[in-house]
Amino acid sequence: MxxxxxxxxxxxxxxxxxxxxxxxxxxxxxxLKPYPPFPEALQALESTPALEVRPTAYGWVFVPGKARGGLAFYPGGLVEPEAYAPVLRRIAQAGYRVALLRVRFNLAVTEQGKARLAIQEAPDLPWAVGGHSLGGVVASNFAASVPGVQALVMWAAYPQNDLSSQSLPTLALLGEKDGRISPEQIEEHRAKFPKNTRFEVIPGLNHAGFGAYGPQRGDNPATLSQEAGWDEVARRTLRFLDQTLKAP
Missing domain, CATH: 1.20.5 (Single alpha-helices involved in coiled-coils or other helix-helix interfaces)
Structure with missing residues (x-):
């Protein structure tokens, strides 16, 4: 035909x-292919008699025997949230209820209000919100717009909006070897941070070192070991939470 x-x-x-x-x-x-978590990260999501870890409607929650505060955490862009379990488990073991948030397409900007679900589960605790990279940007937006958030934790991130008029206690934790967030970028955006922001740089840590998901495009090699990096991120974050989260 x-x-x-x-x-x-x-x-x-x-x-x-x-x-x-x-x-x-x-x-x-x-x-949109995400960075998957290492096996160590999945192991960090297992419960023990001293620390309950359970899946929730918003992701996962780490529940210590007695929590003295809470941290709701947004993952970095295109990183599967489980990758942050090793560091967040360390924080939870020190006495904090930690909510690890799962977001659509592994992009925190798709669900910027997700932390509300975690805070509503334990409204009597003093809460901080935090995140890594893009997750830190979203955490800053949430903390600035939701009354009651007592502190902000930003790993390898800077605010999208100008928060300089706010007195929100903020930790800006950075890696010396970060290839995706340069010192020049931080300096360029320094004026946007809340006025009492604490800036700390971890020697030898790169951008991907905040989680357990391997090399990331555009990053530099770390000179700090993986376990040592996780320990240092957790230690500095805990010191900040201990100083800023106060029970009502």
């Missing part, structure tokens, strides 16, 4: 449309 020009046109048109749609799906999957 001989095809008319009309039929040929539509065959070419729909064939091109199908090719374009397939290319877009492939590109989107490639671009």
């Amino acid at each position: 001989r095809l008319s020009k009309h039929h040929v046109f539509w065959l070419v048109f729909f064939g091109g449309l199908l090719f374009f749609a397939s290319a877009m799906v492939w590109y989107t999957q490639r671009v």
Whole structure:
């Protein structure tokens, strides 16, 4: 059967449309492919008699025997949240209820209000919100707009909005070897941080060292071991929480 020009046109048109749609799906999957957690991170999500870890509607929660405060944590962009379990477990073992938030497409900007669900579960605790990289940006937006948040923890991040008029206690924790957040970028955005922000730099730590997910595009190699990096991030974050979270 001989095809008319009309039929040929539509065959070419729909064939091109199908090719374009397939290319877009492939590109989107490639671009949005997340960094998966290391096995050590999954092990850190297991419960013990001293620390309960359970899945929730918002992600996971680490519940110590007696919590003296809470930390709701947003993961970095395109990083599966489980990757932060090793550091967050260390914080929970020191007496803090820690909520590890799961967000759509592994992008915290898709669910900026997710921390509310975690705080509503334990409203009597003093709460901080925090996050890594893009998660830290979202945490700063949340902390600035939700009354009752007592402190802000930003790992390798700077605020999107100008928070300089706020007195919110803030920890800006940075890695010396970070290849994605340069000292120049931090200096450029320093005026946006809350006025009493504490800036701390961890020697030898890179951008990916805050979690357990391996090398990240654009990052520098770390000169600090993985376990030592996790210990140092947890220690400095705990010191900040101990000083700023006060029971009502």
